[in-house]
Amino acid sequence: MHYQLGTALVEEKEKVILYFNDKYINLNRLVARVKPALKINSLFEMTQEWPYWTDQITNILSLTSTFNSEELLSESDINWQAPILYPNKLICIGANYTDHIEEMGKEKAIVKPYSFLKPPSTTLKGHRKEVSLPKASNMIDWEAELAVVIGKRAKNVKKEDALTYVAGYTLFNDLSDREAIVNSDGLGIDWVVHKAHDGFAPMGPLVTPAQFIPDPQNLKIKLKVNNEIKQDSHTSKMIFTVAEIIEHLSSIMTLEPGDIIGTGTPAGAGFGRNEFLKSGDKVVIEIEKLGALTTHIQ
Template sequence: MTSSYSLATFRHQGKPTPVIEVGRRYWPISAVAPELIPEESPRGLMQLFDDWAQSHARLARLAARLASEGAPGEINAPRKLEDILAPLLYPNKLIMLGANYLDHMQQDAGVADFEKATKIPVLFMKPPTTAIVGSGASVPFPVQTKKFDWEIELAVVIGQRATRLTMENAMDCVAGYTIGIDLSARDWQFHDKHLVKFDLFGGKAFDSSNPLGPCVVPADQINGGDLQMTLKVNGEVKQHARTSLMIWSIPEQLVAITEHVTLEPGDIVMTGTPSGVGLKTGTFLNPGDRMDASIEGIGDLVVQVQA
């Protein structure tokens, strides 16, 4: 017998603590399965993805035991959002998909129609250790931009080393899913001083540009290809769509990525955003604004731009 579970990283007693969640109850993994993550492990949850198949099997059995019997060492969920850290600190790679929802292309980018068979996905990267942040007031307002925009995305967590994937085996390397927000400085993404007036590095790779969380849900517990996703700014719905609207599916993305780079355990792939970003309407984030990003089966990532 197994039970559903998720994985998170809390700030507990002043330090990052990998936890397992079962039925909205939380235990430090070092307290209930120290053989998986010892108390002083510097890699946190990343350690589980070195051999995800084995880790997942053991965690599923542990979750079943915790659901039926509980265990000593249980802790409360953090009272402060800032104590819900990004679950993975830090992946080796943070790979981004651009232009991957048809409604986003049609409504926000003005692309009326295209022949998918003649196109390839837009890929780029962010630096994980400086871009990834967790919940709460984790995002300073970037001084270099006046057009600070939001993009909710399903984030894929890789569970094994993979290169030259095929459509038949691509999903074998997916360990789980979490929620990401691809924050964007539109006036740097489209800057007149650039020779080609387009720069994904300046527009998207800045510090604290990629909130991630609140947890990782194993891939066999939800269907990443068809999940409801919603992003609100100050309580107003801005984006609302299903992941089934992706132009390139998750396996197609992984095949495309591994034509260029090898994926490693714990790597994150951000899968693109639907319509509803501020670029279309000229409505952008301000200091103090709150973003609530939710994806069905995963939870809610709540982030505030620092005032």
């Protein structure tokens, strides 16, 4: 029983969207009909009790095979938001594909995951949303990434157990201002300038529960700009696996339910091509089994 979950505004109110059997369903309304004692507020809140909610969704889908017109949504009309709104942490891993390191002109061997933070409340954007280019830079770059959503508190987790802490996986575009690299001085790159502009974290539209992705290192990943393929790779090419990333990060900080981790991007980013995003561009990321994420550059 395969399904995916997202977040959208329906009649200007935040609702959880269930994608099941090629149908987009307002999960709040479905739950109200089938199990009225339950109450859903947000997908973020569901991650706080993830095993409970995945069991409940499976049970609800086993109780009904039909959906009424008030529950069904047309995908073209859905006002997608980032699936997890306002997580406590949005952590990104840099330089996690060997070919990407080479195209960035770096030669140093990576011995542990290289990480940084983005402010989630101002960077996260939903599917089909517009991202405005910063006025101060002409070097805005794309980065297709697999993102991990944490499903239970994780501290000092070993890699052998790490995937049991994952709620699910989604698509992520780690937009980057490469002028921060060009203009870096003896103090190094200003990572706030590089990564933290408003809207620099498009994500979604759907989270695929981890139970349906047995191996996150076995997924094709692709990015197109205006229908031209720029990145075409595979998550097996990561230097550090999802499990190793969770082990590393949980040795530093407590990972909390709803936290998001971007796992790095493969070769084909614009900086290595001396190509950058411009107003009017359409960026589409596709990850096998997860779907597609579209961003419009303004």
